[in-house]
Amino acid sequence: MKVAPSILSADFGNLQRDVEEICNAGCDLVHVDVMDGHFVPNMTIGPVVVSSVAKVATKPLDVHLMVEDNNFFVDLFAPLKPEYISFHIESENHPHRLIQKIRSYGIKPSIVLNPNSRPEELEYLIEFLDMVLLMSVNPGFGGQSFIDTVIPKAKKLKAMIEKINPDCLIQVDGGVSDKNIQLLKDAGVDVVVAGSYVFKHENRKAAIESLQI
Numbered sequence: 358m359k360v361a362p363s364i365l366s367a368d369f370g371n372l373q374r375d376v377e378e379i380c381n382a383g384c385d386l387v388h389v390d391v392m393d394g395h396f397v398p399n400m401t402i403g404p405v406v407v408s409s410v411a412k413v414a415t416k417p418l419d420v421h422l423m424v425e426d427n428n429f430f431v432d433l434f435a436p437l438k439p440e441y442i443s444f445h446i447e448s449e450n451h452p453h454r455l456i457q458k459i460r461s462y463g464i465k466p467s468i469v470l471n472p473n474s475r476p477e478e479l480e481y482l483i484e485f486l487d488m489v490l491l492m493s494v495n496p497g498f499g500g501q502s503f504i505d506t507v508i509p510k511a512k513k514l515k516a517m518i519e520k521i522n523p524d525c526l527i528q529v530d531g532g533v534s535d536k537n538i539q540l541l542k543d544a545g546v547d548v549v550v551a552g553s554y555v556f557k558h559e560n561r562k563a564a565i566e567s568l569q570i
Contacts, residue, residue, distance in 0.1 A: 361549070
């Protein structure tokens, strides 16, 4: 299991310290939540802050867009060369075109499904994706409780992926901890995003390692 700590839960007064700490502790990706205050009610960070994160991170960036104007934000963050850019299917009228755009930048495209969105919506897009991100909380805020219906959803998505594009990864974001990591692994999940669990843990290295099962 790969682990992508979300810097949404980091101490922004000591962001460099926290990013360096999770990278040194063995995380696989650095998850960056970008919110525009429209698609979700919260607002987070722009490319100025993320460029500073990119300079100190020794692990690849994983950018999760929670925005209405996906094209604008893809152009904004692509120069930072994250490994992944994820966008919500619920906010995009032309997902195939946007997937092609992300890939044209040399970045791996990923689509996000909200808790109420169905895996079947991606049936004709999976072959073009490197990852699908399943939200196990409602997007917009950190520290929410895990929505356990993501488990059967991940199993259904895994079956689709194995038939269409076995190289496509499944990522889960929201309420992930050592209490549900085995369930996620058994459901076929490849990558987990963990914010509060990692950054509020007294030993961040131990927290990350407890998820890398």
